[in-house]
Every structure is written in C-alpha cells, then in structure tokens.
Amino acid sequence: MKSAQMKNYGSSEVIEINQDDSVPDPSAGKVLVKVKAAGVNPIDWKIREGYMKQMIQLHFPSTLGMDFSGIMEEIGSGVTGFSQGDEVYGQASVVSGGSGAFAEMALANADSIAHKPKTLSHQEAAGLPLVGVSAWQALVETIQLKSGQKILNHGGAGGIGSIAIQLARHLGAYVATTVSADDKQFAKELGADEIIDYKTQAFDEIIHDYDAVFDTVGRDTYRKSFKVLKKGGIIVSMLEQPDQGLMDRLGVKAVYQFTQVNKGRLAKLAEWVDKDNIRVNVDRTFPLDEAAKALDYQKDQHPRGKIVLAP
Numbered sequence: 001m002k003s004a005q006m007k008n009y010g011s012s013e014v015i016e017i018n019q020d021d022s023v024p025d026p027s028a029g030k031v032l033v034k035v036k037a038a039g040v041n042p043i044d045w046k047i048r049e050g051y052m053k054q055m056i057q058l059h060f061p062s063t064l065g066m067d068f069s070g071i072m073e074e075i076g077s078g079v080t081g082f083s084q085g086d087e088v089y090g091q092a093s094v095v096s097g098g099s100g101a102f103a104e105m106a107l108a109n110a111d112s113i114a115h116k117p118k119t120l121s122h123q124e125a126a127g128l129p130l131v132g133v134s135a136w137q138a139l140v141e142t143i144q145l146k147s148g149q150k151i152l153n154h155g156g157a158g159g160i161g162s163i164a165i166q167l168a169r170h171l172g173a174y175v176a177t178t179v180s181a182d183d184k185q186f187a188k189e190l191g192a193d194e195i196i197d198y199k200t201q202a203f204d205e206i207i208h209d210y211d212a213v214f215d216t217v218g219r220d221t222y223r224k225s226f227k228v229l230k231k232g233g234i235i236v237s238m239l240e241q242p243d244q245g246l247m248d249r250l251g252v253k254a255v256y257q258f259t260q261v262n263k264g265r266l267a268k269l270a271e272w273v274d275k276d277n278i279r280v281n282v283d284r285t286f287p288l289d290e291a292a293k294a295l296d297y298q299k300d301q302h303p304r305g306k307i308v309l310a311p
C-alpha cells in the first residue's frame with residue numbers, strides 16, 4: 001500500500017511517498033481501516049519539523065497523520081461495537097498506538113475511533129476529530145458554557161475556531177470571534193454574533209465582561225484576552241500554560257488544554273454534528289502523493305477550515 005512517511009525531521013523534503021508499505025495486522029484492541037480521507041492539522045507539520053520531539057519519540061521512517069475517516073476492514077481481538085464495513089472516523093497517529101493516517105490503510109487503537117457522522121462526507125469527517133474534540137473538550141467539559149453567556153472564540157476561521165463558533169451557538173451563548181478581513185463573511189455564516197478583524201482592530205478594547213475566552217492563537221492574543229474576562233471568568237488556551245499572576249490579580253481561571261481524542265468524545269461529537277447539521281469547511285483537498293505540499297499549505301497559506309488528503 002501507499003503511505004506518506006517522514007525519513008527524518010525537517011521541511012517538506014523529508015517526506016517521501018512509500019509505494020510499497022506493508023499493510024499492518026490489527027493486534028488486540030486495534031482495528032485496520034481503509035482510509036477514505038485524512039485530515040491535516042498544524043501538529044502534523046510541527047511533528048515533521050521536530051518541534052514535538054521531546055514529547056513524541058519517532059522511529060524513522062514514520063508514517064505521518066492523525067485524523068482520518070474510512071471503512072472498517074479488520075477488527076482485532078477484544079474490540080466490540082464495530083463491524084466490518086462500518087464507516088468510522090478518529091485518529092490513527094503513531095503516537096496514539098496507530099500506524100499513521102496518511103496512508104491507504106491505517107491501524108488505529110479502537111479507543112481512538114467512533115462511527116462517522118452520517119451527515120458528513122468522508123472528506124468532511126476526516127477534518128473533524130482533533131479540532132472537533134478540542135472545541136468539545138473546552139466548551140462543553142471545561143468551560144461548561146451555558147445559554148446566555150458570552151464567549152470570545154479566537155481564530156474563528158481556523159479548524160478549531162470554526163467548530164467552536166457553531167458549538168457555542170448550539171449551547172445558546174453569545175459569540176464574538178477574531179478573524180482576518182477575508183474571513184468575516186465565513187464567520188458570520190457559522191453564526192458569530194460579533195466579528196473582529198484581528199489585523200486592524202484591538203479586540204481587548206472592543207469587548208469586555210465576557211464569561212469565557214477560547215484561545216487557539218497564543219502569545220499576545222492570550223495575554224490580552226485576560227482583559228476581556230469578567231471576574232470569575234475562564235480562559236482555555238490550546239497553546240499557553242496558565243499565568244498564575246494574572247489569574248490572581250484579575251480573579252479569573254486559566255486552563256491549558258491538551259486535547260485527548262477518545263471514542264466517547266468522538267461519539268458525542270458525531271451525534272451533535274448530525275443533529276445540528278454542523279459544517280466542516282474543507283478548504284482544499286490534496287492527493288496523498290502531495291502530502292508534503294498539503295503540510296506546507298496548512299502552515300503557510302491560512303486555510304479557511306480544513307485541509308484534507310484523499311488517497
């Protein structure tokens with residue numbers, strides 16, 4: 001089978017297409033899936049460039065990719081709840097016990113997958129696992145966002161932000177978001193109530209007394225976000241560790257989120273997506289052979305929503 005592998009850390013030249021990779025056997029607790037589409041995330045190019053090597057040990061060549069949507073091909077012993085031919089989505093990354101999603105076939109840990117949302121195509125579903133679970137874990141589980149509350153979702157045109165806007169609206173919240181000018185209409189269509197152009201407007205001078213901030217950007221955006229919160233408010237960041245000084249001084253809570261994609265969260269996410277007709281915007285699809293290009297596009301071209309690879 002074909003797979004996109006990295007032979008070392010570096011930029012796009014370290015990615016090679018292996019035309020003759022072996023199809024893995026599903027051992028106990030694992031499944032083999034025919035990949036119909038694989039989603040690209042910023043973590044994929046960060047892994048490629050070695051930013052995560054302290055946390056994630058790789059043996060080269062290593063197949064890239066986490067998120068996928070596909071068809072159940074073989075089921076390892078001890079796995080229940082799935083049948084051959086089921087449409088499933090989830091994660092198959094090497095670090096979560098899989099064989100890598102950027103391939104024609106992928107081994108996945110059965111705890112990292114669920115049945116795919118029925119209303120989404122495979123390409124749309126492949127774009128959902130990491131960003132959808134990130135939004136779900138932050139808004140539903142950590143912030144416990146309630147109807148009538150106000151939330152600022154940064155990066156509203158990005159993978160996580162575009163799902164977070166829709167989820168916050170579903171929970172009945174008033175949603176402000178930061179995007180660049182070109183993405184204002186997109187954020188409006190997703191349901192944002194207040195849209196701030198982060199390149200020309202200072203969000204921290206426009207809105208205040210918010211219950212929550214969901215930060216997918218970090219650095220100055222994170223630090224300035226504390227000004228937006230009311231006393232007792234909460235900020236969840238995908239990138240920054242909590243600043244205890246600011247928390248104490250302002251009487252707010254700050255949480256760093258490490259997203260954990262698991263079967264339970266994926267199943268709840270799929271149920272909500274189907275019920276509410278949620279939109280996963282696929283900005284561009286690349287063939288698997290162009291995995292290197294797809295990672296560079298994700299890194300440099302500011303996609304609206306998601307980038308997907310189709311084997």
Ligand SMILES: NC(=O)c1ccc[n+]([C@@H]2O[C@H](COP(=O)([O-])OP(=O)(O)OC[C@H]3O[C@@H](n4cnc5c(N)ncnc54)[C@H](OP(=O)(O)O)[C@@H]3O)[C@@H](O)[C@H]2O)c1
Nearest residue numbers: 042155157158159160161178180198216238257258259302
């Ligand atoms: N901790 C974890 O477990 C975890 C899990 C998943 C993701 N992450 C991280 O979370 C971040 C977001 O992920 P993603 O998949 O949503 O990435 P993404 O699809 O690349 O989206 C990022 C968005 O942020 C916007 N942006 C950039 N600078 C901004 C600013 N100053 N103010 C407001 N918006 C700004 C971008 O808009 P433009 O295109 O206009 O620049 C883009 O739409 C990434 O760094 C990723 O690595 C962490």
